[in-house]
Amino acid sequence: MSDALIEARQVCVTFGSGSRAVRAVRDVSLHINAGEAIGIVGESGSGKSTLARVLAGLQRPDQGEVLFGDESIYQRGRAYRGDKRRLVQMVFQDPYGSLNPRITALSTVAEAVKFHGEHSRSESHRLSLELLGQMGISERDAAKKPRQLSGGQRQRVSVARALSAHPEILIADEPTSAIDQSAQAQLLNLFQGLLGDGLSIALVSHDLGVIRYLTNRVYVMKDGAFVESGLTQEVFENPQHAYTKQLIASIPGRHLQGAGA
Amino acid sequence: MTLVEAGAADWFDVKGTTPKGKQARRLKDGTIGMIVGGAMLGILLLMGILVPLLSPYESDQSVDMPFMPPSSTFLFGSDGLGRDVFLRVFSSVYLDLGVAFLGVIIPFTLGTIIGIGLAMSRSKKLNAVVGSVIDGINAFPLLVLAIALIAILGPGLQSVVIALSLTNWARYARLSRTRAQVVKQQGYIEAAQTLGYSKPRILFKHLVPNVSSETTAYGLSDLILVILLIASLSFLGLGAQPPTPEWGAMISDGRPTLQMAWWPVVFPGLALCWAGVALSFIAEGVTRRERDVKS
Numbered sequence: 001m002s003d004a005l006i007e008a009r010q011v012c013v014t015f016g017s018g019s020r021a022v023r024a025v026r027d028v029s030l031h032i033n034a035g036e037a038i039g040i041v042g043e044s045g046s047g048k049s050t051l052a053r054v055l056a057g058l059q060r061p062d063q064g065e066v067l068f069g070d071e072s073i074y075q076r077g078r079a080y081r082g083d084k085r086r087l088v089q090m091v092f093q094d095p096y097g098s099l100n101p102r103i104t105a106l107s108t109v110a111e112a113v114k115f116h117g118e119h120s121r122s123e124s125h126r127l128s129l130e131l132l133g134q135m136g137i138s139e140r141d142a143a144k145k146p147r148q149l150s151g152g153q154r155q156r157v158s159v160a161r162a163l164s165a166h167p168e169i170l171i172a173d174e175p176t177s178a179i180d181q182s183a184q185a186q187l188l189n190l191f192q193g194l195l196g197d198g199l200s201i202a203l204v205s206h207d208l209g210v211i212r213y214l215t216n217r218v219y220v221m222k223d224g225a226f227v228e229s230g231l232t233q234e235v236f237e238n239p240q241h242a243y244t245k246q247l248i249a250s251i252p253g254r255h256l257q258g259a260g261a
Numbered sequence: 262m263t264l265v266e267a268g269a270a271d272w273f274d275v276k277g278t279t280p281k282g283k284q285a286r287r288l289k290d291g292t293i294g295m296i297v298g299g300a301m302l303g304i305l306l307l308m309g310i311l312v313p314l315l316s317p318y319e320s321d322q323s324v325d326m327p328f329m330p331p332s333s334t335f336l337f338g339s340d341g342l343g344r345d346v347f348l349r350v351f352s353s354v355y356l357d358l359g360v361a362f363l364g365v366i367i368p369f370t371l372g373t374i375i376g377i378g379l380a381m382s383r384s385k386k387l388n389a390v391v392g393s394v395i396d397g398i399n400a401f402p403l404l405v406l407a408i409a410l411i412a413i414l415g416p417g418l419q420s421v422v423i424a425l426s427l428t429n430w431a432r433y434a435r436l437s438r439t440r441a442q443v444v445k446q447q448g449y450i451e452a453a454q455t456l457g458y459s460k461p462r463i464l465f466k467h468l469v470p471n472v473s474s475e476t477t478a479y480g481l482s483d484l485i486l487v488i489l490l491i492a493s494l495s496f497l498g499l500g501a502q503p504p505t506p507e508w509g510a511m512i513s514d515g516r517p518t519l520q521m522a523w524w525p526v527v528f529p530g531l532a533l534c535w536a537g538v539a540l541s542f543i544a545e546g547v548t549r550r551e552r553d554v555k556s
Contacts, residue, residue: 057455085455101554161452
């Protein structure tokens, strides 16, 4: 794939060693093209979060490599050297742990804006408020500490913080699983808008509804390996692998849709 | 009430509830306790300055007959050497609290640095070695270890501080290591890494404040224990030496003649209690406030 923005080749991650070793990710290859949204689905413990962390530069793989452009991101020392670091950002699953509890939403975002833009203090505050406003966070809520915000609001603050680095890829690890339905819809609409602006998104989820709504390609993961991949629509309409069939069959209310069609 | 409101507004976003609801909330979140504790400590510190300053006597000067009961001239009476107990009790404030403060802040700093360092280090060997030193020190009661060390160093308040620094850090190290291990896996630390923040920025702006907040709450309650420990050591003759006014030493001095005169023992004891209660109110408030930040 020449137009792939990021590409993982035969990535393996093993935790522990000896007889207790857990092979979280086994020989996985994937790519994400510019401006597209891919999904990674699988049940809990299938290794999808680990894979997301590998892509984000937080988990060094034991084997294989991750290429950003033509360059391997895990060179000696830290992952993503220089300016590349900011181009891949991540939104985490747990909205309660993803923001520093001691500083306000505004300070969290302003720190990132200031860091990446070399703005003055007042300028970065203005830009942060603007960014938070786009995420649907009012000026009033921006002045609050994380514990005073709802789960959905916290996730949107996390997105704002990630966007302040002007990334090309946003990796979202189960961003909707810990927040309520209406907040989920709000966040997904936000992602849809970002896709329209040219951002690439890798969405990790066990929620097939979310994957179907947002992504155009999907990878199905089981026990650390991909069992099936392809265009989201095709995979959903015509699953090949028994595990994928089982996953799709387990979507609540799906038989009702099927009866109507 | 204005004091209460000004304090609370800084600490909490108190929602517009009824005045009674507000009051209950403040009792629950420890605000009222912190104000009471702060006031008690403030009174003690103020008296610690004013009484020695305004008294015409020196703390080790005979001013009256020995064992004079409390009177309007000498509120707390006089001790076996005819010294003013009132003056001596309040002359001890800064010594007792100051030594205790040193005995907490030094181990606190050492322990926090060591604990966070261990949590950040990837070396299993280092963690195993320092970890067992920490567990070894923590396995002994603090008083026993402190006495053993003072036996080597020789009695005196300086030895007390050194002994405390050498032993008490292990508790802070264990606490901050555990906490740092939790904090470093939080999303905000990983997000800071993906944002490309420098290591010092991540460490000092995001990690350390979230680790030390927990140890601070512990440190405040530890301060009470350390005050009692210093008084205990002085009572045993290992800390402050006569004629230095110090609560534990004063209690020790008055003990043999307790049946004849209760005041040289009871008033320093009350001062100890007063300081302990004040600090525990503050510590409780800080702990509750910390719990609110985290939830």
